[in-house]
Amino acid sequence: xxxxxxxxxxxxxxxxxxxxxxxSTLSNKIIEYCNNNFYxxxxxxxxxLDNLEIEKKRGxxxxxxxxxxNFNYKNNLYKFNLIDTPGHADFYSEIIKIINVxxxxxxxxxxxxxxxxxxxxxxNLAKDNNLNLIFVINKVDLKLSxxxxxxxxxxxxxxxxxxxxxxxxxxxxYGIDNLVEKIIKFISKPNILLTNNLEIxxxxxxxxxxxxxxxxxxxxxxYLIKGSKIFNKNNNxxxxxxxxxxxxxxxxxxxxxxxxxxGWISFTYKKIMNFYIGDTIYNYVNKYEKNNNxxxxxxxxxxxxxxxxxxxxxxKFEKSIVIFSLSDCSFKYNKxxxxxxxxxxxxxxxxLLHMEVVIERLEKEFNLKLIYTFPNIEYKIxxxxxxxxxxxxxxxxxxxxxxxISEPISICEIITPNKYMNNxxxxxxxxRGVKINILNYNNDNYKLIYYIPISEIINNFFDDIKxxxxxxxxxxxxxxxxxxxxxxxxEIEINNYIINQLTCxxxxxxxxxxxxxxxxKLSELIHRKQFDIVIKILLNKKVVSKKIIxxxxxxxxxxxxGGDISRKKKLLDKQKKGKKKIKKxxxxxxxxxxxxxxxxxx
Numbered sequence: 001x002x003x004x005x006x007x008x009x010x011x012x013x014x015x016x017x018x019x020x021x022x023x024s025t026l027s028n029k030i031i032e033y034c035n036n037n038f039y040x041x042x043x044x045x046x047x048x049l050d051n052l053e054i055e056k057k058r059g060x061x062x063x064x065x066x067x068x069x070n071f072n073y074k075n076n077l078y079k080f081n082l083i084d085t086p087g088h089a090d091f092y093s094e095i096i097k098i099i100n101v102x103x104x105x106x107x108x109x110x111x112x113x114x115x116x117x118x119x120x121x122x123x124n125l126a127k128d129n130n131l132n133l134i135f136v137i138n139k140v141d142l143k144l145s146x147x148x149x150x151x152x153x154x155x156x157x158x159x160x161x162x163x164x165x166x167x168x169x170x171x172x173x174y175g176i177d178n179l180v181e182k183i184i185k186f187i188s189k190p191n192i193l194l195t196n197n198l199e200i201x202x203x204x205x206x207x208x209x210x211x212x213x214x215x216x217x218x219x220x221x222x223y224l225i226k227g228s229k230i231f232n233k234n235n236n237x238x239x240x241x242x243x244x245x246x247x248x249x250x251x252x253x254x255x256x257x258x259x260x261x262x263g264w265i266s267f268t269y270k271k272i273m274n275f276y277i278g279d280t281i282y283n284y285v286n287k288y289e290k291n292n293n294x295x296x297x298x299x300x301x302x303x304x305x306x307x308x309x310x311x312x313x314x315x316k317f318e319k320s321i322v323i324f325s326l327s328d329c330s331f332k333y334n335k336x337x338x339x340x341x342x343x344x345x346x347x348x349x350x351x352l353l354h355m356e357v358v359i360e361r362l363e364k365e366f367n368l369k370l371i372y373t374f375p376n377i378e379y380k381i382x383x384x385x386x387x388x389x390x391x392x393x394x395x396x397x398x399x400x401x402x403x404x405i406s407e408p409i410s411i412c413e414i415i416t417p418n419k420y421m422n423n424x425x426x427x428x429x430x431x432r433g434v435k436i437n438i439l440n441y442n443n444d445n446y447k448l449i450y451y452i453p454i455s456e457i458i459n460n461f462f463d464d465i466k467x468x469x470x471x472x473x474x475x476x477x478x479x480x481x482x483x484x485x486x487x488x489x490x491e492i493e494i495n496n497y498i499i500n501q502l503t504c505x506x507x508x509x510x511x512x513x514x515x516x517x518x519x520x521k522l523s524e525l526i527h528r529k530q531f532d533i534v535i536k537i538l539l540n541k542k543v544v545s546k547k548i549i550x551x552x553x554x555x556x557x558x559x560x561x562g563g564d565i566s567r568k569k570k571l572l573d574k575q576k577k578g579k580k581k582i583k584k585x586x587x588x589x590x591x592x593x594x595x596x597x598x599x600x601x602x
Contacts, residue, residue, distance in 0.1 A: 009076055009077060009078040010078075010080075010190055010192075010260045011081070011103070011183055011184065011187050011189065012081045012083075012101060012104075012218075012262065013080070013081070013083070013102055013105060013131075013183060013187050014083040014085055014098055014102045014105050015027055015082065015084050015106045015108060016085050016105050016107055016108070016118075017087050017108035017109070017122065018110070018113075018119045018122075019087035019118065020087065021116075021119075021139075022110060022138040023061070023084065023087055023108045024061055026136065026138060026168070026170035027082060029176050030069070030082060030179070031069060031082070031249075033177065033180060034071045034080060034180070035249055053364060054357060054360055054364070060086065060087070061085065061087060061088075062086055062088075062091055063086070063204075064084065064094040064097065064098050064203075064204075065084050065247070066081055066082065066083045066216065067081075067084075067247050068080070068247055068248045068262065069082060073184055078184055080183065081261075081262040083098050083102065085098065087118055089117070089118055089351075090350055091350075092121070092350075093330040093350070095122070095125065096125075096298075097277050097278055097329060098203055099125060099126070100129060101220075102129075102131055103131065103187055103189065104131050104132035104183070104187030105122075105133055105134070106134050106179070107122055107133055107134070107136065109136065109137055109150055110138055110139050111137050111146060113472070114146075114472065115150075115153050115154070115157050116471050116473075116474065117465075117471075117474040119474075120474045121474070123158060132186055132187045133163070134164045134186060134187070135163060136165070136166050136168060136179060137166065137167050138168060138169065139170070140167045140168065140169050140175070141169040141172050141174060156444075164186050166178050166179045190259075190260040191260075192258070192260045193221035193222070194259065195259075197221060198221065198223070198228070198230065199220040199221040200215075200219055200220065200230065200282075201218045202215055202216070202217060202275055202277055202278065202281065203215075203216040203262070203277065204216035204327055205275045205276075205327050206327050207272060207323040208266075211242075212267060212270030212272075213272065213275060213326075215266075215275060216263075216264050217262070217265055218262050219260065219263075220259065222259060222283070223257065224256065225241070225255060225256050226242065226243070226244065226255065228240070228283065229241075229283055230283050231282055231283065231284060232281065233281070234274035234276070235273050239267045239269055239273075240268045240269070241265050241266075242267055244264070244265050245263055245264050246261070246262075247262075247264065272323065272326075275326065276329070300330075300332050300378075301348075301350055301351060301377065301454060301458055302348070302351065302352065302355065302375040302377055303346060303347065303349070303375065303376050303392045304347060304355060304375045305336060305338070305346050305347070305373040305393075306321075306345050306347055306359070306362075306372050307342065307344035307372075308370060313369075314342065314343045316366070317345075317366075317368055317370075318335075318345075320368060321345055321362070324358070324361070324362060324365075324366070328358065330350050330354065331348070331349065333346065334346050340499060340500070341371060346392060346393070351462075352375060355375060373502065376394060377407070377408060377454055377458065378390055378408065379391055379405055379406065379407055379408075379487075379505065380405070380406040380407075381400055382403045382404050382405070383400050383403055384401045384403045393500070394504055395491075395500035395501075395503040397489065405487055406482035406483055406484050406485065407453050407454070407455060407487065408454045408482055409451050409480050409481055409483045410452055410454050410479055411436070411449065411451060411480040412448075412452050412475065412477040413447065413449055413474075413476050413477070414447070414449075414450070414473055415445055415446070415474040416445060416446055416472070416473040416474075417444055417445055417469065417472050417473070418445065418446060420469040420470075420472070420473060421446045421448070424448065424468055424469065424473060425448065427464055427468060428448065428452060431456035431461060432452065432453055432507065433450040433451065433452040433456075434450060436449040436450060451480060452477070454479070455505070457477055461475075462475055485507070486508060487505045488505070488506050488507075488540055489503060489504075489506075489540055489541075490505075490506050490514060490537065490538070490539060491541075492522070492538075493535070493536040494535055494536075495533060495534055498538075515539070515544060515545055518537060522547070527549075528549055528550065531551045532549065532550060533548070533551075535549065
């Protein structure tokens with residue numbers, strides 16, 4: 001082992017916060033401060049961590065990202081592995097996958113907004129993993145900043161008498177020097193194990209056309225150099241390390257990764273392989289190795305089917321899905337076949353936002369044109385011959401002799417300031433919620449505990465909570481049980497053809513709004529053709545809405561100013577036959593080109 005390059009002054013920490021509390025901006029200021037200290041020159045950071053196109057477009061962090069920084073402090077060189085994480089609850093798996101390699105966390109709180117939902121979630125996650133926690137009270141340069149109230153709220157919310165905190169402004173850089181000192185003093189260094197038995201934790205996986213599989217890894221014990229061998233249990237082969245590197249301002253290649261380091265590695269073998277985020281890999285065959293694949297512990301909440309617009313692109317689509325799934329441990333998929341769209345995938349997502357992001361990334365990063373169906377959840381069907389069947393596609397319901405249907409129910413915890421409680425209770429009842437308990441959480445807040453169907457949770461419930469409470473309410477939920485329910489099935493029929501991929505379940509109190517929305521959306525998106533388009537909406541096989549989009553009709557006899565009537569009839573008959581032929585040949589084109597726009601109905 002090259003001990004000369006071993007640095008014991010390592011600090012591995014993550015930055016966690018509620019969305020829009022200034023987490024990524026703070027990361028950039030820390031990067032600037034450390035680089036200016038180490039390189040002795042002014043280096044501006046232009047959002048180096050949010051480098052995905054969709055992150056820049058939406059202004060949110062989607063992937064956790066690591067950067068390695070060097071910092072000179074009191075004649076000692078320190079190495080910081082800073083990990084920026086998403087603020088959205090929809091991407092919590094990105095926090096879970098890195099939390100166990102960190103020794104500390106910076107919990108950022110906007111001094112104008114205070115403690116919000118993800119603040120509480122992140123605090124509990126950090127404490128459960130025994131991280132050294134530093135509260136960063138951000139945006140103190142703003143006029144609406146109320147730092148004294150924030151400090152009191154931290155004491156009251158989390159029952160803390162003493163805690164480490166820093167007042168700072170990620171915009172101006174105020175307090176960054178104090179924050180870096182606290183990182184050195186109060187975040188403990190990793191347990192560095194000097195051994196020949198290599199143990200690596202996989203933090204991220206991606207595929208590069210030139211380098212093949214690239215792993216972001218944390219070296220728990222041992223060390224890695226070029227030519228080192230590791231064993232991939234999923235493919236049952238030994239792999240040779242070709243390149244090593246770290247994520248810094250220059251993305252440097254390096255000669256060695258030691259215990260406690262975070263970096264990336266690639267192999268001489270360039271084909272797609274099965275590596276799973278959260279797994280531990282070794283330089284030997286470990287018979288007692290446990291499977292720590294994080295995706296096994298993440299349940300999909302909603303499902304939808306993805307198809308390519310062009311049938312001949314399926315092989316490209318399949319390869320893209322496999323590559324993409326390596327880097328997103330909360331995305332799940334299974335191959336399926338549709339009579340209308342051909343081969344595709346039934347995909348599982350955490351939330352609607354997660355679904356939107358995955359589809360957009362697949363289309364842009366892999367140059368695909370996708371069609372996607374209504375988002376659905378998993379239901380249980382109890383048949384009359386006492387069988388229990390799980391279904392994710394509502395159109396499958398007619399295959400069985402049904403006794404009744406059960407839907408998944410979640411147990412929800414909502415912590416809200418007193419003044420918003422009544423409106424949030426009303427929202428819970430509107431979403432078919434059943435009260436379990438309402439508790440006085442502290443002097444200023446109530447804790448509401450409700451059973452609410454997951455189908456209602458995924459339908460903008462979190463956005464509604466934020467809207468009602470101005471972002472101050474904390475919301476968390478988890479699956480509780482399945483419960484017998486009364487559901488109705490909405491189907492869409494176009495020109496006597498039912499589109500199974502548009503079939504969806506709806507509860508009794510949402511029937512009217514759902515049908516009205518679908519009807520308006522279809523009328524808006526399906527354009528006139530050379531033939532009539534008949535749109536029917538069916539509720540439990542009964543037609544409840546019918547609309548005819550009339551055909552274009554060219555006046556073919558406009559040139560006939562006189563002459564025999566038979567000439568006009570001949571032209572009209574020819575037009576009629578032509579329209580009939582067009583209708584026969586273009587029905588599918590109507591569905592594929594124009595109906596795809598309504599597959600995502602909120």
